[in-house]
Amino acid sequence: MLVVGVKVLMSLALLFSYPLTVYPVNKTIEKYLFGDMPKTRKRQCLKNVSRLVNVTITTVFAVLLAQMLDKFVSLLGALICSPISFILPCAIHLKLGAKKGEKLSLVNKALDWFIVILGVGLMVLTM
Numbered sequence: 001m002l003v004v005g006v007k008v009l010m011s012l013a014l015l016f017s018y019p020l021t022v023y024p025v026n027k028t029i030e031k032y033l034f035g036d037m038p039k040t041r042k043r044q045c046l047k048n049v050s051r052l053v054n055v056t057i058t059t060v061f062a063v064l065l066a067q068m069l070d071k072f073v074s075l076l077g078a079l080i081c082s083p084i085s086f087i088l089p090c091a092i093h094l095k096l097g098a099k100k101g102e103k104l105s106l107v108n109k110a111l112d113w114f115i116v117i118l119g120v121g122l123m124v125l126t127m
Contacts, residue, residue, distance in 0.1 A: 022054065022055065022058070025054065026050070026051050026054060029050055029054065030047050030050060033046075033050060034046060034047060034050075074126075077126075078123060078126035079123065082119055082122050082123040082126065083119065083123060085119070086115055086116070086118060086119025086122065086123075087115075087116050087119040087120065087123075090111075090112040090113075090115045090116045090119075091112075091116060093108075093112055094109065094112050094113075
């Protein structure tokens with residue numbers, strides 16, 4: 001009974017958090033598709049259609065990948081979490097250090113590049 005309750009609560013949490021996760025995606029897509037279009041009824045209908053297509057695509061993926069969820073989550077972790085945790089902080093540090101006009105020391109640059117290369121290697125290795 002406890003296991004069923006946890007599954008139901010997890011499903012409800014996913015159901016109610018979906019709009020929060022899909023909102024930034026919709027905003028980005030709409031910016032590229034409808035950025036220059038004047039605000040009319042036609043634009044609003046097209047935005048609603050693009051949102052429907054987005055939700056439909058994610059629903060189809062969820063249904064198709066339900067049996068191999070563990071592999072899908074592993075692949076996403078390898079492709080997304082590795083760059084976020086290793087590559088992006090060092091790349092941002094290199095870029096911001098150059099933007100401020102500060103000279104990064106050779107040791108800092110070498111360490112940043114080493115971590116970036118390590119992150120890319122780990123990303124390739126975990127795929």
